[in-house]
Amino acid sequence: MLRDARNAKTKDQKWIESQSYLPAFSGxxxxxxxxxxxxxxxxEEFTHTVSKRQPQLSLVLPIYYELHDLLHDAAYREGEFASIDRDIAQAADAAMRIGKLHS
Incomplete structure (x- = not known):
């Protein structure tokens, strides 16, 4: 859905601007x-992988650790997420903390 919004950015921007109750979207x-x-x-990729007709249990741990590493990098603004917005990094950190509470 986010990708679709980005692909239709011009149309979405015009629609947002036509709605008086919505704040304008900035760059x-x-x-x-x-x-x-x-x-x-x-x-999304992993959701599709495990949603196949016959998902493999052997994929659970590799997927878990890859997602953990992804959230870690986002939370600590490392690797491909070095320039990620601080609010998004804080959300990734919160997601990791919530996951630890339930594990």
Missing amino acids: EDWDRLEQIDNLLRKF
Whole structure:
């Protein structure tokens, strides 16, 4: 959905501007949407992987650790997420902390 919004940015921007009750989207807002989309893309990929007709239990641990590493990099603004927005990094950190509470 985020990717679709980014692909239709011009139309979406015009629609947002036509709605008096919505605040305008800035370039920074669009950048944040792109960062969130990039972060969540791996979750989407793995969801499709485990949603196959016959998912393999042997994939659970590798997927878990890859997602953990992804959230870690986002939370600590490392690797491909070095320039991620601080608010998004804090959300990734919170997601990791919530996961630890339930494990």
